[in-house]
Amino acid sequence: MTYRDAMTTRARSRERRAEIVRAALDVIAERGYRGASLAAVAERVGLTQQGLLHHFPTKEALLVAVLEERDHWDxxxxxxxxxxxxxxxxxxxxxxxxxxxxxxxxxxxxxxxxxxxxxxxxxxxxxxxxxxxxxxxxxxxxxxxxxxxxxxxxxxxxxxxxxxxxxxxxxxxxxxxxxxxxxxxxxxxxxxx
Amino acid sequence: MTYRDAMTTRARSRERRAEIVRAALDVIAERGYRGASLAAVAERVGLTQQGLLHHFPTKEALLVAVLEERDHWDxxxxxxxxxxxxxxxxxxxxxxxxxxxxxxxxxxxxxxxxxxxxxxxxxxxxxxxxxxxxxxxxxxxxxxxxxxxxxxxxxxxxxxxxxxxxxxxxxxxxxxxxxxxxxxxxxxxxxxx
Known part of the structure; x- marks a missing residue:
C-alpha cells in the first residue's frame, strides 16, 4: 500500500466512524439507551454487526464516542x-x-x-x-x-x-x-x- | 399444613431474606457492585444459587432490598x-x-x-x-x-x-x-x- 493509499484508507475510516457516531445519536434519540444496540446502529449505517465491531469493539466504546462528540458540539x-x-x-x-x-x-x-x-x-x-x-x-x-x-x-x-x-x-x-x-x-x- | 406451620414457614422465609440482605451488604462492602454477584452472596449464606433465586429472582431485586434496608437504618x-x-x-x-x-x-x-x-x-x-x-x-x-x-x-x-x-x-x-x-x-x- 502506498503512503497515499494508506492516508485515504485512514480518512475513510475516520469518516465511517463519524457516520456511525451520528447514526448512534439518532438511534439513541429514538429508542433510548436500551434500544441503542450495536445491531440497531449497524443496520442504520448499512453495516453488518461484525463490520461495526471493527470500528467500535463494544457498545460502551460507541457510547463514549457519542458523548465525546456531544461535548464537542455543546x-x-x-x-x-x-x-x-x-x-x-x-x-x-x-x-x-x-x-x-x-x-x-x-x-x-x-x-x-x-x-x-x-x-x-x-x-x-x-x-x-x-x-x-x-x-x-x-x-x-x-x-x-x-x-x-x-x-x-x-x-x-x-x-x-x-x-x-x-x-x-x-x-x-x-x-x-x-x-x-x-x-x-x-x-x-x-x-x- | 396448619395455620401455625404456615406462619412458621413465613417467619423463616422472612428471616432468611434478612440474612441474605445482610450478607449482600457485606459482599458489596468487600467487593463493590461488580463483585456482588448472586453466586458470591449465595456462597456467603450457604445456599445454592438456585436457593437464593427462590428469595430474590434477580441481582437487581436483591440490590433494591439492600438499598431499602440501608434507607431504613439511615x-x-x-x-x-x-x-x-x-x-x-x-x-x-x-x-x-x-x-x-x-x-x-x-x-x-x-x-x-x-x-x-x-x-x-x-x-x-x-x-x-x-x-x-x-x-x-x-x-x-x-x-x-x-x-x-x-x-x-x-x-x-x-x-x-x-x-x-x-x-x-x-x-x-x-x-x-x-x-x-x-x-x-x-x-x-x-x-x-
Missing part, C-alpha cells in the same frame, strides 16, 4: 460559557431525553470497578470542573457572593446538573429541571429572574 | 433530620464506598426504560424530596435566606448529594465530598463553619 468557542447560557443548556437538555438518559446510565455504570467508560468520565469531570471554575471567576471574580471560591463552587454546579438529570429522568412530571437549575443559580448569586 | 426516628446531621451522613458515606457505588450504579441503570429498579428510585426520590422539604422548613421556616421555598430547595439538596457521589467515586483524591456538601449547606443559609 462547547462554546473561546471559553465563553456564562451562567445564563448554562441555564439555556439545561432547558435544551430537557428536550433531548435520549442523550441525557444515555449519559446518565453510562455515568452510573462507569463508577463500577474496571468499567470501560471510567477513564472518559474521570477525565471529563476534571475538565468540566476546571471550566466551571473559569466561568464562575469570569462572572464573580475570586469570591462568589456566598464567599466560596470558584474552585469550591465548581463541583457543586456539576453535581446539581447531574443530580437533577436523574430525578428528572425518573419523574419528568414531578421535577422541573430547568426551573430547579435557575433556583441553584440564584443560590450562587445570580439575580432572581 | 432514617432518624420522628423526622428529626437536621442539616448538621445530613452533613455528618455525607461524611459517614465517604467511609463506605461499596454501598455508595452500588447505589450510584443502580440509580444510573434505573433511568433506562423498563429497568426493574426504576419504581424503587422514583418512589424513593418522591419521599426523599418531601423529607428534605420538611427538614428545610424546620430549619428555616417557609423561606430560606435565599428566598427559595423548602419545596424548591429540596430537589437541589438531593441533586447535590447524588451528583457529588459520582464525582467522588470516580476521583476520590480530587473531590472532597463532605467539604463540598458543607459548602452547599452554606449556600443554602447555614453559618460558615
Amino acid at each position: 462547547a462554546l468557542p473561546g471559553r465563553r460559557l456564562r451562567m445564563d447560557l448554562l441555564t439555556a443548556l439545561v432547558e435544551y437538555n430537557a428536550m433531548r431525553p435520549g442523550i441525557i438518559q444515555t449519559f446518565s446510565a453510562l455515568l452510573g455504570e462507569s463508577v463500577t470497578d474496571g468499567h470501560p467508560a471510567r477513564a472518559f468520565f474521570t477525565e471529563r469531570y476534571d475538565r468540566v470542573r476546571a471550566s466551571m471554575a473559569d466561568l464562575l471567576r469570569a462572572e464573580y471574580g475570586d469570591r462568589l457572593p456566598s464567599g466560596l471560591t470558584p474552585e469550591r463552587a465548581a463541583p457543586l454546579i456539576v453535581a446539581v446538573l447531574d443530580g437533577l438529570q436523574y430525578q428528572w429522568l425518573l419523574d419528568p412530571e414531578a421535577v422541573d429541571m430547568p426551573g430547579a437549575f435557575r433556583d441553584f443559580a440564584v443560590l450562587l448569586g445570580e439575580p432572581v429572574p | 432514617a432518624l426516628p420522628g423526622r428529626r433530620l437536621r442539616m448538621d446531621l445530613l452533613t455528618a451522613l455525607v461524611e459517614y458515606n465517604a467511609m463506605r464506598p461499596g454501598i455508595i457505588q452500588t447505589f450510584s450504579a443502580l440509580l444510573g441503570e434505573s433511568v433506562t426504560d423498563g429497568h426493574p429498579a426504576r419504581a424503587f428510585f422514583t418512589e424513593r426520590y418522591d419521599r426523599v424530596r418531601a423529607s428534605m422539604a420538611d427538614l428545610l422548613r424546620a430549619e428555616y421556616g417557609d423561606r430560606l435566606p435565599s428566598g427559595l421555598t423548602p419545596e424548591r430547595a429540596a430537589p437541589l439538596i438531593v441533586a447535590v448529594l447524588d451528583g457529588l457521589q459520582y464525582q467522588w467515586l470516580l476521583d476520590p483524591e480530587a473531590v472532597d465530598m463532605p467539604g463540598a456538601f458543607r459548602d452547599f449547606a452554606v449556600l443554602l443559609g447555614e453559618p460558615v463553619p
Whole structure:
C-alpha cells in the first residue's frame, strides 16, 4: 500500500466512524439507551454487526464516542460559557431525553470497578470542573457572593446538573429541571429572574 | 399444613431474606457492585444459587432490598433530620464506598426504560424530596435566606448529594465530598463553619 493509499484508507475510516457516531445519536434519540444496540446502529449505517465491531469493539466504546462528540458540539468557542447560557443548556437538555438518559446510565455504570467508560468520565469531570471554575471567576471574580471560591463552587454546579438529570429522568412530571437549575443559580448569586 | 406451620414457614422465609440482605451488604462492602454477584452472596449464606433465586429472582431485586434496608437504618426516628446531621451522613458515606457505588450504579441503570429498579428510585426520590422539604422548613421556616421555598430547595439538596457521589467515586483524591456538601449547606443559609 502506498503512503497515499494508506492516508485515504485512514480518512475513510475516520469518516465511517463519524457516520456511525451520528447514526448512534439518532438511534439513541429514538429508542433510548436500551434500544441503542450495536445491531440497531449497524443496520442504520448499512453495516453488518461484525463490520461495526471493527470500528467500535463494544457498545460502551460507541457510547463514549457519542458523548465525546456531544461535548464537542455543546462547547462554546473561546471559553465563553456564562451562567445564563448554562441555564439555556439545561432547558435544551430537557428536550433531548435520549442523550441525557444515555449519559446518565453510562455515568452510573462507569463508577463500577474496571468499567470501560471510567477513564472518559474521570477525565471529563476534571475538565468540566476546571471550566466551571473559569466561568464562575469570569462572572464573580475570586469570591462568589456566598464567599466560596470558584474552585469550591465548581463541583457543586456539576453535581446539581447531574443530580437533577436523574430525578428528572425518573419523574419528568414531578421535577422541573430547568426551573430547579435557575433556583441553584440564584443560590450562587445570580439575580432572581 | 396448619395455620401455625404456615406462619412458621413465613417467619423463616422472612428471616432468611434478612440474612441474605445482610450478607449482600457485606459482599458489596468487600467487593463493590461488580463483585456482588448472586453466586458470591449465595456462597456467603450457604445456599445454592438456585436457593437464593427462590428469595430474590434477580441481582437487581436483591440490590433494591439492600438499598431499602440501608434507607431504613439511615432514617432518624420522628423526622428529626437536621442539616448538621445530613452533613455528618455525607461524611459517614465517604467511609463506605461499596454501598455508595452500588447505589450510584443502580440509580444510573434505573433511568433506562423498563429497568426493574426504576419504581424503587422514583418512589424513593418522591419521599426523599418531601423529607428534605420538611427538614428545610424546620430549619428555616417557609423561606430560606435565599428566598427559595423548602419545596424548591429540596430537589437541589438531593441533586447535590447524588451528583457529588459520582464525582467522588470516580476521583476520590480530587473531590472532597463532605467539604463540598458543607459548602452547599452554606449556600443554602447555614453559618460558615
